[in-house]
Amino acid sequence: MKRLLFPLFCLSTPLLPAVAESSAPQTEAQAESTAPAAAASPSEDAKDAEAAAVRKAVAQLTPQKGEVTLHDGLARIALPEGFHYLNPDDSRKVLVDFWGNPPETAEDVLGMIIQAPESLFTPEGWGVIITFSDDGHVDDADAEKIDYAKLLKEMKADTAKSSKERVKDGYDSIELVGWAEPPHYDRAEHKIYWAKELSFGDNKENTLNYCIRILGRRGVLQLNTVAPISSLTEVRGHSADLLKSVDFTEGNRYADFNSATDRVAEYGIAALVAGGIAGKMGLFKTLVAILIAAKKFVVVGALALFGFVSKLFRRKSE
8 A cells, every 4th residue: 555645735826926017028037037936935835834734733732751650550651851751642643633543543552752742743753652451461481482583484474464364455465574673581671672674565665663562460561663664773772761761660560460369461472572463462553653654644634735644554445
């Protein structure tokens, strides 16, 4: 599926400078002097209109700095300098209204971590989507025994099968190209991170899906960054900072697990990693806001001005 962005601004009538009436023919010099002004005005108007729409969208957000508590005290984020947090309502505005994703993608989102709000509307901007899976306490006993090269082959095969079904249903194909960052598990902190490189249809640039998982007493805190693969170095650096700054609160941590009362998840670390493509945590959830990578935005309140952005899961026939 091609995620096409229609022209940002269209003027049906060029803006021409006023010229005094004269019966004499216009000289070449006079003609040349009027041409640049005629061509420049629509471009300047487009930039001004786009900037105004971005300011209007940013004004609707209430970014927070410093320390933030998630989901009624489940976890806490000590935001590094230069980062902001968007609450669930603001995150929904970004994912659905601004970036044109289906509403379902924002249902379970606990918030987003972003840089400056204005960066949300730039090609190089990105956001970290935060969710929580309450499937139970994940046993990490298999963490050091996992053959990630073998796991990658299995994930590629599963993705290829999923891709065939997607194509049958009229969606673009998907390919797992490989690890952009192999999985790393910190047993002391009970945190794991990895990154996948994905290819969708005939998109010219591949997509980066950078994943952080923090294991807790009753489930897993999930942080997903989706960006162009060219942003890997930047996202990797920021993810290292975020890895240190996000954790469960006391009573919800991995060490607080009570085997007598708490549920154990039906999967381990390997399935946690593999599940990002086609498993229970799913293609739809994990790849939320692939438009983040494409950076083709719909600015709320300005749809008529800026055109329409095709949705990630829209069928080709539509």
